[in-house]
Amino acid sequence: MIFWTLVVDGVVNGAIYALLAIGLVLVFVVTRVILLPQGVYMSFAALTLSQFQRGNVPGTAGLLLALGLAAFVIDLLRSRVTRAWLMRRVASDLALPAIMYALVTWLVPLRPNMAIQIVLTLALITPLGPYLYRLAFQPLEQASVLTLLIASVGVHIALTVLGLVFFGPEGFLANPLSSAHFEAAGIVISGQSAIMVAVSLVIMVLLWLLFDRTLIGKAMRAVAVNRVGARLVGIPISQAGEITFALASFIGAVSGVLIAPVSMVYYDTGFLIGLIGFVAAIIGGMGSYPLAVAGAIFVGLLQSFAAFWNSNYQQVVVFTTLIPILLLRSLRAPAVEEDE
Amino acid sequence: MLGTALRRLLLTAAIFGAAAVTAGAGELTVGLNLPQTGPGSSLGVPMMNAVSLMPPTIGGLKVNYVALDSRTDVTQTAANTRKLITENKADVLIGEVVTPTSLAMVPIAGEAKTPLLATSPIKALAYPVDDVRRWVFKIVPDDDTTAPPVVKYLADKGVKTIGIIGYNDAYLQVWTGLFDQLLPSTGMKVIAVESFERSATSTTPQALKLIAAKPDAIFVAAGGTPAVVPIRDLRQRGFKGIILASHGIGLPDFIDRGGKDVEGVVMVGEPFIIWRDLPADSPYNKLAQKFVPAYQEKFKADPPMMAAHIADCATLLEMAVPEALKRGQPGTQEFKDGLRDALENVKGLYLNNGLLSNSPTNHAGYDPGGQFVMTVKDGAFHLVK
Amino acid sequence: MSAPLLAVDRFSVAYGKVEAVRSVSLEVPAGSVVTVIGANGAGKTTLLNAMMGLLDQAGAISFEGHDLRGTRVEDRVAAGLVLVPERRELFGSLTVEDNLRLGSFRHRRHHQIGAELDKVYALFPRLRERHRQLAGTLSGGERQMLALGRALMSRPRLLMLDEPSLGLAPQIVRESFRIIADLHKSGVSILLIEQNARAALAIADHGYVMEHGEITLQGSAAELAQNPRVVESYLGLGSAR
Numbered sequence: 001m002i003f004w005t006l007v008v009d010g011v012v013n014g015a016i017y018a019l020l021a022i023g024l025v026l027v028f029v030v031t032r033v034i035l036l037p038q039g040v041y042m043s044f045a046a047l048t049l050s051q052f053q054r055g056n057v058p059g060t061a062g063l064l065l066a067l068g069l070a071a072f073v074i075d076l077l078r079s080r081v082t083r084a085w086l087m088r089r090v091a092s093d094l095a096l097p098a099i100m101y102a103l104v105t106w107l108v109p110l111r112p113n114m115a116i117q118i119v120l121t122l123a124l125i126t127p128l129g130p131y132l133y134r135l136a137f138q139p140l141e142q143a144s145v146l147t148l149l150i151a152s153v154g155v156h157i158a159l160t161v162l163g164l165v166f167f168g169p170e171g172f173l174a175n176p177l178s179s180a181h182f183e184a185a186g187i188v189i190s191g192q193s194a195i196m197v198a199v200s201l202v203i204m205v206l207l208w209l210l211f212d213r214t215l216i217g218k219a220m221r222a223v224a225v226n227r228v229g230a231r232l233v234g235i236p237i238s239q240a241g242e243i244t245f246a247l248a249s250f251i252g253a254v255s256g257v258l259i260a261p262v263s264m265v266y267y268d269t270g271f272l273i274g275l276i277g278f279v280a281a282i283i284g285g286m287g288s289y290p291l292a293v294a295g296a297i298f299v300g301l302l303q304s305f306a307a308f309w310n311s312n313y314q315q316v317v318v319f320t321t322l323i324p325i326l327l328l329r330s331l332r333a334p335a336v337e338e339d340e
Numbered sequence: 341m342l343g344t345a346l347r348r349l350l351l352t353a354a355i356f357g358a359a360a361v362t363a364g365a366g367e368l369t370v371g372l373n374l375p376q377t378g379p380g381s382s383l384g385v386p387m388m389n390a391v392s393l394m395p396p397t398i399g400g401l402k403v404n405y406v407a408l409d410s411r412t413d414v415t416q417t418a419a420n421t422r423k424l425i426t427e428n429k430a431d432v433l434i435g436e437v438v439t440p441t442s443l444a445m446v447p448i449a450g451e452a453k454t455p456l457l458a459t460s461p462i463k464a465l466a467y468p469v470d471d472v473r474r475w476v477f478k479i480v481p482d483d484d485t486t487a488p489p490v491v492k493y494l495a496d497k498g499v500k501t502i503g504i505i506g507y508n509d510a511y512l513q514v515w516t517g518l519f520d521q522l523l524p525s526t527g528m529k530v531i532a533v534e535s536f537e538r539s540a541t542s543t544t545p546q547a548l549k550l551i552a553a554k555p556d557a558i559f560v561a562a563g564g565t566p567a568v569v570p571i572r573d574l575r576q577r578g579f580k581g582i583i584l585a586s587h588g589i590g591l592p593d594f595i596d597r598g599g600k601d602v603e604g605v606v607m608v609g610e611p612f613i614i615w616r617d618l619p620a621d622s623p624y625n626k627l628a629q630k631f632v633p634a635y636q637e638k639f640k641a642d643p644p645m646m647a648a649h650i651a652d653c654a655t656l657l658e659m660a661v662p663e664a665l666k667r668g669q670p671g672t673q674e675f676k677d678g679l680r681d682a683l684e685n686v687k688g689l690y691l692n693n694g695l696l697s698n699s700p701t702n703h704a705g706y707d708p709g710g711q712f713v714m715t716v717k718d719g720a721f722h723l724v725k
Numbered sequence: 726m727s728a729p730l731l732a733v734d735r736f737s738v739a740y741g742k743v744e745a746v747r748s749v750s751l752e753v754p755a756g757s758v759v760t761v762i763g764a765n766g767a768g769k770t771t772l773l774n775a776m777m778g779l780l781d782q783a784g785a786i787s788f789e790g791h792d793l794r795g796t797r798v799e800d801r802v803a804a805g806l807v808l809v810p811e812r813r814e815l816f817g818s819l820t821v822e823d824n825l826r827l828g829s830f831r832h833r834r835h836h837q838i839g840a841e842l843d844k845v846y847a848l849f850p851r852l853r854e855r856h857r858q859l860a861g862t863l864s865g866g867e868r869q870m871l872a873l874g875r876a877l878m879s880r881p882r883l884l885m886l887d888e889p890s891l892g893l894a895p896q897i898v899r900e901s902f903r904i905i906a907d908l909h910k911s912g913v914s915i916l917l918i919e920q921n922a923r924a925a926l927a928i929a930d931h932g933y934v935m936e937h938g939e940i941t942l943q944g945s946a947a948e949l950a951q952n953p954r955v956v957e958s959y960l961g962l963g964s965a966r
């Protein structure tokens with residue numbers, strides 16, 4: 001019975017790591033950015049939801065306004081301004097954040113129900129991804145993986161500092177998505193855990209449908225496998241990057257909403273959990289979704305069993321198991337190809 | 341946001357104002373180094389609030405309070421501490437609240453032979469009392485002080501076996517050490533020790549392991565919000581026994597985050613947390629009456645424990661300054677020596693934090709009898725009578 | 726004389742400090758086949774990539790009278806300027822059919838894509854047979870077909886071919902030249918780069934000779950085929966193959 005409870009615990013945690021790993025792989029293959037802030041989206045979403053539940057308007061609402069404006073100005077300076085362009089960017093960079101900000105400041109003090117809180121959280125965090133892409137990564141589209149990584153570190157530090165300013169150093173815990181509990185073969189499974197696994201699965205299936213069944217999804221894969229080829233058939237690389245970043249921040253936001261009620265989330269929690277997602281992504285060679293998911297579940301289970309076996313050595317067990325695997329992967333995986 | 345910005349502005353103004361008027365003759369200079377920004381700010385800001393309520397004169401001396409922002413940063417703290425000593429000629433220092441920064445003040449104060457009232461819980465601030473630490477006095481009781489009442493409480497409840505769960509760091513070692521030391525004479529035994537990471541998404545495995553060992557009581561060696569998760573997991577996995585936690589949970593955040601899950605959790609801690617449950621003639625009740633209403637009036641909020649540390653610093657200075665004046669005037673080393681000796685020889689002084697009697701070997705001499713058993717009931721700590 | 730379909734004026738491209746293309750001017754009149762011949766490393770590929778917008782360039786370029794300077798690759802593709810690159814740049818981990826469909830990415834909202842796919846399959850029956858195979862597993866000749874097919878899916882008005890016969894068996898080379906000629910007949914203008922100068926000049930209307938990044942000779946294909954310098958440097962080699 002304890003065995004199965006540990007399995008459930010490991011799988012539930014693994015599901016969160018898997019979401020983070022998928023976001024990382026996704027962004028890496030399409031844009032070659034190792035997106036350290038993937039975990040920050042998670043923290044921001046979790047903390048934003050917690051603040052909503054307290055009737056507070058979190059700093060992320062203002063951040064959205066600021067980033068939208070910055071992205072607009074930067075693009076204004078470097079794009080050819082056409083009417084269509086202006087209309088689109090005014091809508092996406094100025095109107096959308098303004099509407100979200102107004103909506104949040106109006107609705108949140110009224111204490112809306114959980115569903116509305118979650119929708120608001122996702123709508124507030126998801127646009128951060130594309131704005132950050134346009135501000136920090138699109139100008140470096142042709143740069144090397146290393147340069148992109150440095151930019152990523154910079155963005156990560158900036159966001160972490162902002163997280164501290166917005167949410168303070170203390171952790172928050174949100175109300176559970178479901179307070180139901182059910183028993184199966186002697187083990188108690190909380191509704192919350194079931195939702196976490198189910199939502200992760202749904203996201204994975206949706207992503208699979210997107211990438212396997214739609215031309216847009218295939219275009220994003222095309223960018224990932226051959227950027228020059230993608231450009232030559234007229235796929236706009238920057239737009240693909242924007243969409244990818246939006247998907248990643250959406251996935252991050254969902255994982256934040258899922259984890260907010262179970263873990264004490266601090267402004268920097270996302271980094272530590274994101275690191276595990278990163279390890280899982282590397283197990284998948286930074287390119288394979290199924291392997292990344294398998295890696296994530298494996299790490300989740302490993303952590304659970306290691307904690308039960310001897311919690312003082314949990315980290316030691318986890319890392320001594322992972323290091324050989326990572327080494328093996330790095331020997332067998334082909335070196336990341338630099339195109340052009 | 342606006343509130344913080346405004347506060348920072350006012351603080352800066354205060355600092356510049358203070359720097360302009362460097363200690364005049366016959367004026368006591370108190371140098372404070374507290375985090376107003378960075379991770380420690382949620383603790384440091386209420387403390388800074390309390391500074392504005394400190395008495396304008398102590399022992400007949402006009403007091404010049406110089407407060408600097410440590411930014412929760414070790415380098416900044418070191419710079420601030422030096423500045424307070426050399427430029428502002430502080431007679432006594434007060435600060436910090438976070439572990440690394442509070443430790444950073446110690447060697448600088450010790451070297452400059454300036455008394456430091458240390459407002460952080462870490463034992464190593466004033467222990468062992470050596471050449472450096474003879475200048476440091478703790479305003480917060482050590483776990484050594486709260487451990488005996490914890491053990492007594494467990495014994496009174498008929499507990500035979502104890503499980504411990506804590507943060508995977510030195511703090512857990514502190515408590516396993518204290519139990520090793522205190523339990524042998526009581527017949528109680530620690531039968532399981534589990535630890536968890538701050539970043540842990542779940543502590544379910546640890547909870548399962550502890551419960552499987554069937555202890556009568558579980559002690560949580562973690563403070564503040566991190567203590568919530570293991571307590572919740574223990575309850576969720578069906579642990580029905582006593583749950584105790586270290587006095588680090590005595591913060592409003594703990595109850596706020598924990599909600600229903602932490603109802604009934606017991607801790608031994610400072611009288612200030614439950615002063616309302618103490619009789620009106622209790623010295624602790626009287627101390628709180630002097631401080632709490634004024635704070636509420638001015639800041640429209642209940643003062644947290646940290647703010648009371650500042651009030652305790654004032655109480656200590658009111659005791660020590662008249663003694664020091666017998667040795668010299670403020671601004672002289674004789675005066676600082678006098679302060680130090682008075683602080684080291686304090687006996688039976690009631691503070692919001694407990695009952696203090698220091699000695700040359702103990703600069704955190706809180707009496708275990710000055711600590712109280714309390715429990716979370718209806719979303720607040722209450723005295724267990 | 727009507728304006729040319731494509732006009733390149735004093736075009737220069739540099740890799741760092743090295744100028745690989747220097748002040749090249751050339752024109753492709755609508756409905757014609759133009760070829761650029763030159764030795765290895767002359768700068769032909771560089772020229773095409775820059776015209777496509779893949780490389781930064783100095784100088785002017787216009788397509789159907791529209792200035793293309795500062796436009797992005799995807800805008801040029803949308804305008805009908807399509808390149809089959811020297812390295813083919815296929816999507817190896819996608820299927821043959823996905824590669825072809827992505828060729829029509831710019832026109833994805835249109836309805837005749839199925840019909841266009843059928844046309845390409847009719848042109849290259851091998852691709853239809855292998856439509857679910859991953860592009861990375863195709864043979865060299867099949868890849869060449871796929872690259873051409875993908876380019877056709879982009880609805881080119883000017884198709885730029887960078888050495889379409891590279892590494893192919895003589896029989897397939899002949900086949901591909903036949904297809905190029907057919908395309909031309911169906912109204913697509915063509916800019917062709919070839920090592921096989923003889924074959925190129927045979928189907929071209931006009932030719933340019935490129936040496937060390939510069940155009941050193943130009944004229945009608947017939948004239949060039951007679952030019953002793955061309956015969957010596959390029960046609961001799963061509964016949965030796």
Ligand SMILES: Nc1ncnc2c1ncn2[C@@H]1O[C@H](COP(=O)(O)OP(=O)(O)OP(=O)(O)O)[C@@H](O)[C@H]1O
Pocket residue numbers: 340740743745763764765766767768769770771772811
């Ligand atoms: N990315 C690059 N960086 C530096 N130099 C380059 C780069 N690409 C090409 N070159 C150089 O530019 C010159 C022109 O190359 P290009 O590929 O355009 O020649 P080409 O005419 O297409 O030759 P071939 O017939 O062999 O394909 C060559 O000297 C080549 O080495």
Ligand SMILES: [Mg+2]
Pocket residue numbers: 769770771811887
């Ligand atoms: Mg070439």
